Amino acid sequence: MRRWSQKEKKILKNHFTNLNDNVFGLVNLPEVIKGTLFSRYSRSGKNLRRLFLDEFWRHRELRHLWRQNTWKHLDVGRAEDFYERVLVGYGDNSVAELGGAHIALENISILATKPLEEHRLGLSFLEKSTRYVYFDRRDKNGDYLFYRPAEIMNSSFRDDYLRAVNLLFDTYSHLVRELQPKLKRLIPGDEKDPAYRFSIRAKACDLARPLLPLAALANMGIYANGRAFEYLITTLLAHPLDEVRKTALAMNRELRKIIPAFIKRATSEKGEVYRKYLQNRRWQLKPWQKQWQGKEIHKKPLVRMVDYDRSAESKILQLIAYSRSNLSYSELKRRLAKLTSRQKKQILRDYLAGRQNRFHKPGRALEEVYFSFEIVADWGVYKDLMRHRVLTRHHQTFTSGLGYRMPPYVEVAGFAKPYRRAMEVAAAAQQAIAKKMPVASQYLVNHGSINRFYIRLNLREAVHLVELRSQRQGHPWYREVAQEIGRQIKGKLPILGKIVFPFMDENDYELERLGAFRKLIAKAEKLGVVPLS
Numbered sequence: 001m002r003r004w005s006q007k008e009k010k011i012l013k014n015h016f017t018n019l020n021d022n023v024f025g026l027v028n029l030p031e032v033i034k035g036t037l038f039s040r041y042s043r044s045g046k047n048l049r050r051l052f053l054d055e056f057w058r059h060r061e062l063r064h065l066w067r068q069n070t071w072k073h074l075d076v077g078r079a080e081d082f083y084e085r086v087l088v089g090y091g092d093n094s095v096a097e098l099g100g101a102h103i104a105l106e107n108i109s110i111l112a113t114k115p116l117e118e119h120r121l122g123l124s125f126l127e128k129s130t131r132y133v134y135f136d137r138r139d140k141n142g143d144y145l146f147y148r149p150a151e152i153m154n155s156s157f158r159d160d161y162l163r164a165v166n167l168l169f170d171t172y173s174h175l176v177r178e179l180q181p182k183l184k185r186l187i188p189g190d191e192k193d194p195a196y197r198f199s200i201r202a203k204a205c206d207l208a209r210p211l212l213p214l215a216a217l218a219n220m221g222i223y224a225n226g227r228a229f230e231y232l233i234t235t236l237l238a239h240p241l242d243e244v245r246k247t248a249l250a251m252n253r254e255l256r257k258i259i260p261a262f263i264k265r266a267t268s269e270k271g272e273v274y275r276k277y278l279q280n281r282r283w284q285l286k287p288w289q290k291q292w293q294g295k296e297i298h299k300k301p302l303v304r305m306v307d308y309d310r311s312a313e314s315k316i317l318q319l320i321a322y323s324r325s326n327l328s329y330s331e332l333k334r335r336l337a338k339l340t341s342r343q344k345k346q347i348l349r350d351y352l353a354g355r356q357n358r359f360h361k362p363g364r365a366l367e368e369v370y371f372s373f374e375i376v377a378d379w380g381v382y383k384d385l386m387r388h389r390v391l392t393r394h395h396q397t398f399t400s401g402l403g404y405r406m407p408p409y410v411e412v413a414g415f416a417k418p419y420r421r422a423m424e425v426a427a428a429a430q431q432a433i434a435k436k437m438p439v440a441s442q443y444l445v446n447h448g449s450i451n452r453f454y455i456r457l458n459l460r461e462a463v464h465l466v467e468l469r470s471q472r473q474g475h476p477w478y479r480e481v482a483q484e485i486g487r488q489i490k491g492k493l494p495i496l497g498k499i500v501f502p503f504m505d506e507n508d509y510e511l512e513r514l515g516a517f518r519k520l521i522a523k524a525e526k527l528g529v530v531p532l533s
Ligand SMILES: Cc1cc2nc3c(=O)[nH]c(=O)nc-3n(C[C@H](O)[C@H](O)[C@H](O)COP(=O)(O)OP(=O)(O)OC[C@H]3O[C@@H](n4cnc5c(N)ncnc54)[C@H](O)[C@@H]3O)c2cc1C
Pocket: 122, 123, 124, 125, 126, 127, 128, 129, 130, 387, 388, 389, 390, 391, 461, 464, 468, 469, 473, 474
C-alpha cells in the first residue's frame, strides 16, 4: 500500500483512476504529460504517481487554476522540453507513440481520403459511409458537394468536368430516391418495421453508389499516436494531389494545438529531406513509366492469384512446432520431414480446431505464408478492401478507361439508360482530362469504374479478410472478391484448404441473385411498375 498525504490524495484522485492498485489509468492530463510520464518508466526507479507529483504538479499558488479546468496547475513546459530533447535531440522516435490525438477532417474528397487511409501503423480511421448515407445534399447556392480542383478549374476542361460531375450527382440523386419505392414493391416487407425501411434505404445507397465520383465530399475521423501523425504528414506533404498536401498542412496546424511536441519534425528540415527523397524517387522512375503503358480492356471483374508459397503447409507446420520445441530450426525441420502425411494433417487440424466464430483468431503460424492477388474490380471494392491495415496493397492511377459495372437491380428497376449515360459521359471526360492531368483526372473516376489493384497478404490476415468480407451484410461486389480469394487460397492448400475458412460465407449469391433477378423481372412485369430497359 502506497502512502500519500491527504493533499496528495486530493491531487491524484483527479488524474489517476485509483490511488493504490498496480493497474490504473491516467485521466484529465495533456498527451504530452502522459507520454513523458510513460517514457520515464525506462529511466526512473519511482512509481508513476510519485513522478507525477514530484515533476509535474505545480505549486500551491497555482491550485486555483486547477478548478478552472486549465492545465496551468501542471508543468506542461517541462514535458514539452523532454520531448524536444528526446525527439529532436536524440531521435528517440518511439516515445512519440506514447500520446495521441483525434482529428476530424470535413469536406474532404473521397479521393483525398485514400492516401491517408493507405497508412497503417498506429492509425484508426472512420469515414462517412457511402453505403448508408445519402450523398445528394447541396450547399446554400444549390451546388452539389464535390471538390473542384484548381488545376482543372483553371483549364479548358473546366466545363467538361463540371458537366460530368453534375450529371453523375443528378443521376445519383434521382436513383437513390426513386429506387426506394420500386424496391419496396419488388422486395415487400413490413413498412412499420424500421429495420426493413433502413435496409431498403441502404440497398438504394448501394445501388446508386457506383455513380458517385471520387470528387464527392466526405467526412473522416482519425485517431492516431504522435509518431504515426508525424509520418503521415511528412509523406502527405510530398503527395502529387494538391488537396492532399493542403489537408496535411491543415492537420499539422491543428495538431500543433493538441500535441505540438510530437509532430515537430513533420515540417522541419528533417521532414523536408524526407519529402525530397520521396519526390526524387518519383522523378527518377518517370522515364521508365512510358514503357509500362498500353491498352488492355477487362470486360469482367477478376481475382487472380499471381504468387503463392508452394511449401505453405510445411512452413506453417514448422512454425507450429517451433515454439513448442527446444530444437534448432534446422534440426526440427529434419524431424518434421519424417512425419507421415497423416501425422502432419493431424497437427495442422489440431492447430486450427476450436474456433467458434470468426472473432476467434487462428494462431500466428499462419503469418508465415503469403499470397498475392491482382484484382480487377469496381473502385468501390478497392475502397472497402484497402482499409485492411495488415494488407500490402498497390493500386494504379485510378481510371474510368477500363469500363464500369451496373448493378442488376438498376436495370430491373428501369434506370439502366440514365445510369449508362452518366457513366459514359463521365468516362469520356475523365479520359480526355487524363491525357493532360492524370492525377487530377482521378476526381472524375467513380465508385463503379473498373480498376486494377494488387494485394499481398499472409494467411492469418486472409482468414480475417475472407471471413469478414464474405458476410451477408457486405457489399455484393466485394463479397464476390472475398469469396474468390478464399476459394483460390483453399485450392493451394491440400490439407488446410478444407478447414482454414470455416466462417467464410460461401453461399452462391451470384446464382441466387440470378434466380432472384428472374423472379424480379417476372414480378416487375406483372406489377407493371418497372419497365425493363
Ligand atoms: C459491414 C462493414 C461496414 C463498414 N462500414 C464502415 C463505415 O461506415 N465507415 C468506415 O470508415 N469503415 C467501415 N468499415 C470498415 C472497417 O471500419 C475497417 O476499416 C475494416 O473492416 C478494416 O479493418 P479491420 O480492423 O477489420 O481489419 P485490419 O485493418 O485488416 O486489421 C486486422 C486485425 O488487426 C487488428 N488491428 C489492426 N489495426 C489495429 C489497430 N490500430 N488497433 C487495434 N487493433 C488493430 C484488429 O484485430 C483487426 O481486426 C466497415 C466494414 C464492414 C465489414
